[in-house]
Amino acid sequence: MQMIQKFQTGQIVSLEHGDRKLYAEVIQVVISRQLCWVRPLLLVAFTQELPLLTDLRDASDLLWYVNLFQPALDTEVISLLSQVLAKQPKPGHISDAKQQLNQFLHESWQAQKESTEC
Numbered sequence: 001m002q003m004i005q006k007f008q009t010g011q012i013v014s015l016e017h018g019d020r021k022l023y024a025e026v027i028q029v030v031i032s033r034q035l036c037w038v039r040p041l042l043l044v045a046f047t048q049e050l051p052l053l054t055d056l057r058d059a060s061d062l063l064w065y066v067n068l069f070q071p072a073l074d075t076e077v078i079s080l081l082s083q084v085l086a087k088q089p090k091p092g093h094i095s096d097a098k099q100q101l102n103q104f105l106h107e108s109w110q111a112q113k114e115s116t117e118c
Contacts, residue, residue: 036066
């Protein structure tokens with residue numbers, strides 16, 4: 001049986017897929033279902049120049065497989081979050097951010113599904 005991550009409420013975790021990484025705050029770990037209830041904070045696309053940040057604080061909470069999350073390092077999260085917190089949201093930002101999150105989750109789900117089918 002797979003070992004379940006021991007995340008704490010309020011801990012920042014990350015979910016990586018390709019050149020993007022989702023950072024989220026742990027609300028609760030549902031051990032019986034091996035799921036993690038998280039609140040998305042930001043989606044980072046790592047490019048050759050500066051990372052592209054998408055503020056997801058207004059997005060819906062997620063239930064996702066706990067074993068796919070990794071603990072996020074304070075040093076990386078603090079610098080990224082401070083950039084997002086310093087800016088005012090732009091009009092239309094919320095729907096664009098949710099669309100980017102949905103696309104990221106869909107691609108991550110497909111990749112996970114394909115890796116377990118092989």
